[in-house]
Amino acid sequence: MPAIDLLSCCISFLLFTAVWTQISRLQATPMGNGDPAPTEQVKSLTVTLTMGERGYVLATSAGAQIEIPALGRAPEGGVQYDLKGLAERLKKLKGDFPDQAAITVAADDAVLYADLVHTIDACVGAGLANVSVMGAG
Amino acid sequence: MPIVQPGKRPAKRFQSSKIMGGKMHRHLRAGNVDLNVVPMVDMMTMLVIFLLQQFSATGEVLYMQKDIRLPDARHGQQIEVAPVIAINATQVVISGQKVADVPELEKDPSQIIAPLTDKLRDEKKRWDFIHQNDRDREKNWKGEVNVQADVKVPFRVVRRVLASAAEAGYGNINFAAMEEGGPLAAKGEKQP
Numbered sequence: 052m053p054a055i056d057l058l059s060c061c062i063s064f065l066l067f068t069a070v071w072t073q074i075s076r077l078q079a080t081p082m083g084n085g086d087p088a089p090t091e092q093v094k095s096l097t098v099t100l101t102m103g104e105r106g107y108v109l110a111t112s113a114g115a116q117i118e119i120p121a122l123g124r125a126p127e128g129g130v131q132y133d134l135k136g137l138a139e140r141l142k143k144l145k146g147d148f149p150d151q152a153a154i155t156v157a158a159d160d161a162v163l164y165a166d167l168v169h170t171i172d173a174c175v176g177a178g179l180a181n182v183s184v185m186g187a188g
Numbered sequence: 189m190p191i192v193q194p195g196k197r198p199a200k201r202f203q204s205s206k207i208m209g210g211k212m213h214r215h216l217r218a219g220n221v222d223l224n225v226v227p228m229v230d231m232m233t234m235l236v237i238f239l240l241q242q243f244s245a246t247g248e249v250l251y252m253q254k255d256i257r258l259p260d261a262r263h264g265q266q267i268e269v270a271p272v273i274a275i276n277a278t279q280v281v282i283s284g285q286k287v288a289d290v291p292e293l294e295k296d297p298s299q300i301i302a303p304l305t306d307k308l309r310d311e312k313k314r315w316d317f318i319h320q321n322d323r324d325r326e327k328n329w330k331g332e333v334n335v336q337a338d339v340k341v342p343f344r345v346v347r348r349v350l351a352s353a354a355e356a357g358y359g360n361i362n363f364a365a366m367e368e369g370g371p372l373a374a375k376g377e378k379q380p
Contacts, residue, residue, distance in 0.1 A: 055225065058232040065239035074250050075264025076334065076362035081350040129340075158343045164275075165259035165339035167346070168365050172261040184361070186347045 077171045082155060082185035096151050098144065098179070100137075101187050102170060103159045104130060107137055111144070129163045134173055141177035154179040157187040250364055256338045261365035268332065270362065271311045273304070273349055275337035280349060282307050290345055301352045308333070308356035331357055336364040 097112035106121035117140055122131040145151065154174050158167055171182050250267060255276040274281040280288040280301065287303040319325045333353050337346060350361055 054229055055232065058229065058236055061236045062232060062239065065236065065243060069239060069242060073367040074252075074258065074267050075261060075365055075367045076267045077261055077264050077365055079361050079363060080359060081354045081361060127340075158347075160342060160344035160347070162343040163339060164337040164341040164343070164346055164363075167343055168259040168261055168363050171363065172263050172365070175263040184350065186343070 077168060077175060077182070078180075079156075079171055079182045079184045082183045096148050098151065098154045099157055100154060100170065100174070101157045101159075102132070102162050102166065103187060104161070106130070106132060107170075109137070109140055109144070129161075129166065132166055132170070134169055137170070138173045138177060141174060141179060145178045152179055153181040153183070155183045155185060157185050159187045250334060250336055253336075256336060258336065258364055258366045259339050260368045262368045264365050264367060267334065267362065267364065270330075270332040270334045271308060271358070272334045272336055273353070275335070275341050275345060275349060277338060277340065280304060280345070283311075290341075293345060293348060299348055299351045300355050301348055304349065304352040305356045308353060308358055312357055330360055332360040332362055333358040334362045334364055 099110045101108040101110070104121070105118075107119040109115075109117040109119065119133050119136045119140060122133050125131045141154075156167070156170055156174065158170075167184070171184075174180075174182050250272060253274060253276070255278075256274060271283060275290070278290050279286050280290065280293070282304060285307065287307055288301045293301065315329070316325070319328065322328060335346065335349060353359075353361060
């Protein structure tokens, strides 16, 4: 009987404190916030990913510029970005520059929060974890 | 009339009868029946284990709101305690207090939301007051803020929130997202 009492108390407590949704975070730094720029970034490659109406443009300070066109318009409005293509390009970039961890995402004003988060998620997934966010144009 | 127990009540002449009396008294058994609690304890143990596995403290940091549908993300980290800026289709809210209307923000050319910056500065002052005796106060200051926005909020609104947070000294932005596969993840919003 004490075991049942104990279990009942445990169940009540856990049910009261239960959280059925798992919320995670994707860390990013807004560009131009006055913080001193990391010195490592100067030494390594500068990668900028621009998000716009036409899709992604992945540019590096080495001179490479790759366009990843959008797949079309999403049914609910907004642009349907090619996340798979972006992930492949970012993985290739990471393979070429294994020490590279910084990327700047420059988003157009019309870009939706969901698309921004998915893009940052793709960057983090490819190993570019130091994401900075800024407005395009 | 006396109160009697419900059930079959044979006539007195049947009670002594070997044939009818036996049938009538066949179901009268001892009422002391033990309750088998072992399956119940098993079930409760399994329930406790399941609830312990599901236990998470993230609900203390971010509360799900009806008018905010979060996008899903695969590579998110555990969320940490920080001021929460919630953005839905109509308003910007920090710690449950409205600081701006989104339609008015669209008309305002300013890049910074002044009430939001003031509120974040207040939060920073509070943090400074709490940690005033810490030797490594400057090192421990992370400047983190959690942004919880609806999937359809445009970046022009988010950009102003980021600029306001940066103005107040919050340089690390945590974009809230649902862990992919979660029950409330915005399925269908993400392309394959």
